Amino acid sequence: MKKEDVTVYATHTCSFCHALINWLKVNEIEHEAKMIDTDLNAQKELLDKIGGNFQGVPVSFVNEEMVLGFDRNRLKDIFTQAGYSIKEDF
Numbered sequence: 001m002k003k004e005d006v007t008v009y010a011t012h013t014c015s016f017c018h019a020l021i022n023w024l025k026v027n028e029i030e031h032e033a034k035m036i037d038t039d040l041n042a043q044k045e046l047l048d049k050i051g052g053n054f055q056g057v058p059v060s061f062v063n064e065e066m067v068l069g070f071d072r073n074r075l076k077d078i079f080t081q082a083g084y085s086i087k088e089d090f
Helices: 015-026 040-049 072-081
Strands: 006-010 032-035 059-062 065-068
Touching (some): 065 072
């Protein structure tokens, strides 16, 4: 998977967002983090992708598959199927 295949929409003050981004780093998964609280283009991009129905962050897209929140089990499944070896604890 390439960096552009994994996008995390987050805010600077969201602890779950930071935990998710750290989890991706620990598992050596390239990604792009877009901070919607300071980047209006990223905010608009996210709202367009989800049809304007904003519920909160983080919102991740992995190969266009949306994952709401830091759903560790779902993300582990996605990345394991893509061939990654996911660390359980970090």
